[in-house]
Amino acid sequence: MSMINWFKFSAPSTFYPLAGRLIPVFWALFAILALAGLWVGFFVAPTDFQQGEGYRIIFIHVGASWMSMFTYLVMAFWAGMGLAFNTRLSGMMASALAPTGALFAFISLWTGALWGKPMWGAWWVWDARLTSELILLFLYIGFIALTHAIDDTRRADKAGAILALVGVVNVPIIYFSVKWWNTLHQGASVSLTKAPAMASIMLWGMLLCALAMWMYSLAVALMRVRVIILERERHTDWVKELLAKRSQ
């Protein structure tokens, strides 16, 4: 039963209106979580005893870094689905996620530089964590460039999927880099095996901001995938009917 539903929603014509209904829900959740996260981050969480007010960059840095890695995994998942089952929607999903993932990788590096300068005395160091995150940004850019360079969308999806899947190996490298190598970057703030290494109110602010970014990513990726669906399905009757209704 669930199989049938999955295949039903993997049809672009069914997914398009579903995504359209979900977008405002994710925007609303984003607004609530972002306001709550910023409130906790700036007005509830206390000053850090070592880093003063400078530590407040954490409220976006950690969420953006998580999103950049998680989005890559989801993108690679859809790419793999496309290779395995040749479903049309998979390649569109991967293409819709790549720019958002790239932007979060950029935000992660940008906020990291602005945090590194006052705390470490350097905007950038060739440290395992920072370098592997930079490679992640390059993987996103490579995926976008490669898929845009090939005119035939099916071939573009396949080439992009192979790149995305090979690049997956980089995600655990980023995540475990602070354990595997001696790095300047601090260890994980939150881990599944031990208590968080920070005050719980700071942790709450960070989680709220991370969840807000999650909702943002869902909303934006769905917005983009709807445009990609229109572009790629322009020769189908359902898109023609949809646009005819719109122009009346």
Next chain:
Amino acid sequence: MYWNSFSDFLAMGGYGFYVWGSFGVTALVMVLEPLLITRRRRATESRLTRQIRAEARQEHA
């Protein structure tokens, strides 16, 4: 509340440049991305609508 005044809030204990540089660029990115997608959507819709109308005229002719 840890801020005595608005300028105190802006100063961020001397880290204002770094904190607002981080939050500002993040906010800018998160405003621009949906705007650009909306623009791309409008452009795509009007281009495809024109194409469909042109095809319809050709069929009638």
